[in-house]
Amino acid sequence: MSDLRPRSRSIDGIARHGQLRRSRPAATVLKFVGAALAVVAVSAASVAGIAVTQITNNIKSVALPGETQGPPPDLGSFDGGFNMLIVGSDTRAGQGAQFGKDDGVLNDVTMLVHVSEDQSNAVAVSIPRDMVVPIPACPREDGKGNYNSMTAQPINNTLAYGGLACTVLTVETLTGLDIPFAALITFQGVIQMSTAVGGVPVCINGPLTDKYSGISLPKAGTYTLAGADALAFLRSRHGVGDGSDLGRISSQQVFLSSLVRTVKSNDTLTNFTKLYGIATAASQNMTLSNSLKNVNTMASLALVLKGIPLDRITFVQYPSTTGVGGVYSGKVAPLKDIATALFAKIKADEPFSLDSGTGRGSVTDPSAAPAPSASAAPAPSASASASTPPVDALTGVLGQTAADYTCSKVNN
DSSP: OOOOSOOSSOBTTBOTTSOOOOOOHHHHHHHHHHHHHHHHHHHHHHHHHHHHHHHHHHOEEEOOTTOOOOOOOOTTOOOSOEEEEEEEEOOOTTSOGGGOOOOOOOEEEEEEEEEOTTSSOEEEEEOOTTBEEEEOOOBOTTSSSBOOOEEEEEGGGHHHHHHHHHHHHHHHHHHOOOOOEEEEEOHHHHHHHHHHTTOEEEEESSOEEETTTTEEEOSSEEEEEOHHHHHHHHHOSTTBTTSSHHHHHHHHHHHHHHHHHHHTSHHHHTOHHHHHHHHHHHHHHEEEEGGGOSHHHHHHHHHHHHTSOGGGEEEEEOSEESOOOGGGTTSBEEOHHHHHHHHHHHHTTOOEEEOSOSOTTEEEOTTOOOOOOTTSOOOOOHHHHHHSOOOEEETTOOEEETTOOEEEOBOO
């Protein structure tokens, strides 16, 4: 700490040996408090400035096809809806010896997040990694031409074929939605971010063991998972549901809905250390589209999501099934009619409900009785109800909201 004692030299305008006017105790206290507050304010601003600079310097980014960059929004001023693709990579490069050596780079997770134009609701669509889809002609990473298009490939090949831009293009082709924002996260990103939030409570309905992912939870109950345990849970395929990729998706949605509840809690949103830890972990372990790399843009999108009630954040699985032959043999086939109905609702920003269950890898938690959301709207009057159109149930679409308490269903 620097020495704050008075120096011996003269100060202009004050004689060293002159008699100083006696100050009033109250005024002295107020001056001291004012000075202290000024120091705290300047220190906080300096720390925030350093934090933003460090986070910005960590960010790696790539261009998306046709991407144009306008000025970033002012903090908190993002208008309208948006689409963002979140991709989880299984790359072993730089992730640690515990994950072994593998030169492949596949997208283990491909999740499209859509926020409505009025910012009142959000839908996150998880696309099975083994689902067979057409892959369009993707731009080469060096900018010199395109890779050839392909008619039927598992979607998890897109990351290796043409990077994050290729995964975005493929999902745009599949859904008919423009995707201006994208983010790719690695194993270490999941480990560090789950630790930064203080762990995520996850319920299971029995003993969960998967030697392939490394998860080992001895009995039914709720566990707070962080670090490598959180990653092992999310990667578990053989330990949940029917052992398929579809079972893993609904199990992942148990984690994701709990993660949203955790991040939206006051304990996280008012804790600078946690927020800084989350931002640092993200910036060190994610690759962002150029459109997303500005800190103001990231924070503005996060503030939009923060304001959406839990019961209006819906996680769904892209309509699909297993057991189909031909090009889908041993893989996942899309259910095109149901998918068309789902994305018609999403494009039109029309609300919908789910009546087909949570999926193969999860069940409703019978012991959970969450309190009503403070952000939930009051019950409408009879006259308002009469004028409000009914919400359609999308039969065949599996999922849950962030307000639903569910448990992963173990594979016995």
